[in-house]
Amino acid sequence: MSYKDRFTFNFHLPTKIVFGAGALQETVKEMDYLGIRQALVVTDVTLKDSAMVQSLLDTLGERYVALFPEAIPDSSLQVVGRGARVFREKRAWKK
Numbered sequence: 523m524s525y526k527d528r529f530t531f532n533f534h535l536p537t538k539i540v541f542g543a544g545a546l547q548e549t550v551k552e553m554d555y556l557g558i559r560q561a562l563v564v565t566d567v568t569l570k571d572s573a574m575v576q577s578l579l580d581t582l583g584e585r586y587v588a589l590f591p592e593a594i595p596d597s598s599l600q601v602v603g604r605g606a607r608v609f610r611e612k613r614a615w616k617k
Contacts, residue, residue, distance in 0.1 A: 546578050553585065560587045562614035564605060567591050588612040 540548050553561065561582050569575055570591035579586050590605045597605075609615070 546574070546581050549578065549581050550583075550585065559585065560612075560614045561585050562588050562590060562605075562609050562612060564590045564593050566593050587614045 538552075540552060549561075553559070563575065563578060563582070563586060565575055570589060575589075579589070588608055588611075590608050592601055592604060594601060
């Protein structure tokens with residue numbers, strides 16, 4: 523039996539990417555489109571104090587509920603669990 527016969531699947535994940543100069547200012551518009559009222563901003567420790575993240579927080583205004591600065595590539599279940607806990611504690615979901 524060949525590899526392709528043992529391991530096959532279909533994967534479909536439509537993704538919209540908003541990129542470029544001024545893209546952060548589109549955040550609230552995209553949130554409105556998706557029906558999202560509040561945002562948990564997820565970043566890593568290096569970027570948490572950056573001008574880009576501060577610009578995003580300013581753009582979000584009252585919609586910003588918390589910052590989770592512990593993200594790392596291929597995060598462990600422990601990191602994801604901590605982020606989920608902050609998400610639940612801050613009630614940062616669609617309303």
